[in-house]
Amino acid sequence: MASDLITETDLLPYEWPGSFFIGAEEIEEALKVLNARSPFRFYGPDLQRCVERLEAAYCKRLNRKYAIAVNSGTAALSLALAALGVGPGDEVLVPGYMWISCISAIVRSGAIPRLVDVDDTFCMDPADLEKKIGPHTKGVLLVHMSGAMGAVDKIAEICRKNKLFLLEDCAQANGATLKGRPAGSFGDMAIFSFQLNKNITAGEGGLVVCDDENLYRRSWAVHDLGYPRNADGRLEFSDPNYQMWGQGSRYAELLAAVMLAQLGKLEKITTEMRRRKYALKKRLSAIPGLTFRRIPDPDGDTGAFLLMIWKDRQTCLLVVEQSRKAGVHTGPLGMNNIAMTDWGLHIYFNNASLVRKSPLNNAGRPWSDPLNEFAKSYEYGKGTLPALDALVDRSSLLAIAPVLTDEAIERIAQAFENAAKA
Ligand SMILES: Cc1ncc(COP(=O)(O)O)c(C=O)c1O
Secondary structure (H helix, E strand, C coil), X not given: CHHHHCCHHHCCCCCCHHHHHCCHHHHHXXXXXXXXCCCXXXXXXXXXXXHHHHHHHHHHHHCCCEEEEECCHHHHHHHHHHHCCCCCCCEEEEECECCHHHHHHHHHCCCEEEEECECCCCCECHHHHHHHCCCCEEEEEEECHHHCCCCHHHHHHHHHHXXXXXXXXXXXXXXXXXXXXXXCCCCCEEEEECECCCCCCCECCEEEEECCHHHHHHHHHHHCCCCCECCCCCECCCCHHHCCCCCCCECCHHHHHHHHHHHCCHHHHHHHHHHHHHHHHHHHCCCCCCEECCCCCHHXXXXXXXXXXXXXXXXXHHHHHHHHHCCCCCCCCCCCCEEHHHCHHHEHXXXXXXXXXXXXXXXXXXXXXXXXXXXXXXXXXXXXXXXXXXXXXXXXXXXXXXXXXXXXXXXHHHHHHHHHHC
């Protein structure tokens, strides 16, 4: 078999963009924290204030008033919904192409997720969003998927018109822009993730941004122990507006140190990915019947993923199989060059907990909550979102590493061309 001839060095680099750039700067920043013996963000013998500096850097990048770094993107989503006051009796509109953390944050809040279809950008379809808005809709969780934004400006407008909050999930689009405006600057709140698969990484981490002081103070209390802290980093209990329940999501100085160095490399990483992605896309554009995800602003695409739409499912599965045999895949730890239906918890109907409405506790909440009676008929199985179903059925996904060589790009292009011919 051809695959027997593929050596380890022929395989694609893993889809962990920021990890390739972890080097002297990250080590130096992390060492400063260790040498200062001050790994806790609020106090220590010689605090380096890395978490604080990371937050300030994000505020500046996105022209936002407030930022709070946390220990994961999942935690960032949960605390944003808590700050926005989401709970039983509310529904949050969310696209069917997302990550399970988006749904779990809504369910954990006691509210109901309502699925919205996608358009040809693979992001939320504003037309379907307008159809889904109902009396219980409290807000929209918009997910900028696979490295780029869709109709975010239209969706922000719809939210404003209908007095809904807009929470942007920028976990997969750190560094993306739309007509020069960065992901994370459109919504009432936005979240980021710094987990290994993201454009920049410290292995773990997340961040929330907003402009409203009340949202910020609520987020602050929830991300920690439920209360604010004073300038010395000690808990304050006196303000009744901020006596909340904390979720223990504080970020660590060591990881923030790594993130400070990574943030300095974000533009370089996205530029490298974008160049490679569009070179490959150009090479593949002659393949008959192959089209691509529509990117409203290619200059603002981070370039992390190429989504390919084939003539039909059979062609898609065959091309993936053949090109993988020709070496277009990563080692065993990666998920690259796959049919999109295999893209796990990114596709709503692959989420078993969602499809079967798994309860959060032994009272069956949030599904059994009388305040959520309005959502009794909501379904989450395949068939709920016809446009997304039809798209993912015949699409495949290729992650573009920022270190992909020109030779590898040529090899990928040839493998797809040969597979498509076959
Ligand atoms: C769109 C999206 N949202 C949220 C998250 C959650 O981030 P984390 O893994 O840091 O909890 C991810 C991570 O994969 C993601 O892709």
